[in-house]
Amino acid sequence: MGTRKKSADRKAEIVAAMLTLVAEMGPGCATTQAVADRVGVTQAGVFRHFPAKKDLWIAVADWLIKEAQERWAKARNCEKSPLDGIKCVIEAQLEFIQHTPAVHSLIFSRELHAQNDELRRSFYSMSTDFHIMLTDLAKQAQVDGELSSDFAPHEIASVLLTLPSGLATRWSLSGRSFNLAKEGARLLEVMLYGMSKVH
Structure with missing residues (x-):
């Protein structure tokens, strides 16, 4: 049996290596040579599967978006009420x-977005999908009397979106020194209390 991996397996390995390098050192340091070294292939081996680096970035984005959407869908299916649904999808994110x-790192890399507009549009589409889901849940929560009707559902969704991004930035700057999911769940309760119909 040959030692050469199937193309799909090698591509997945390269994407995983790219994600690890970005997490460790940032997008700017995730060079094709660094990826090749991490995977154990030549740089030409990377380009065999991804003719240009922008193609590799798109593959990374595709994986992230698919993974995020699967997590959101699974979280939403666990909801007992619209408000629980909001909690579940935010915590899943x-x-x-x-x-x-x-x-x-990738969603907030202005340098990377400037170099690859397709990547920027992919992440914007992901953010839009998340906003739409939260808007729908907020609307249902208002109908059920769980959230105040003083705010438009899309405004509630916009405020909720700031929690994962803002807290993730603080988490990153702290050297990832606290449990992001647990702290986020605690702060989410504070936010939702402020939006609730009855205090």
Whole structure:
């Protein structure tokens, strides 16, 4: 049996190595040579699967988006009420960032977005999907009397979106010194209390 890996397996390995390098050193240090060294192939071996580096970045984004959407869908299916649904999907996103720190670095890399507009649009689409899901849950929570109707559902969703991004930034700057998911769940309760119909 040959030792050469199947193309799909090698691609997945390269994407995983890219994510690890981004998490460890940031997008700027995730060079194709660094990826090749991490995987144990030549740089030409990387380009055999991804003709240009932008193709590798798109593959990384595709994996992240697919993983995020699967986590959101699973979390939403666990909801007992719309408010529980909000808690579940926000906590799922926080757990995703904690488990895959590269996602935060890539979403907020202006340099990378300027170099690869397709990548920027992919992440914007992911953010939009998350906002739509939260808006729908907020609307349902208002109908059920769990959240105040003083705010538009899309405004509630926009405020909720700031929690994962803002807290992930503080988590990153702290050297990932605290449990992101647990701290996020605590702060989410504070936010939702402020939006609740009855205090």
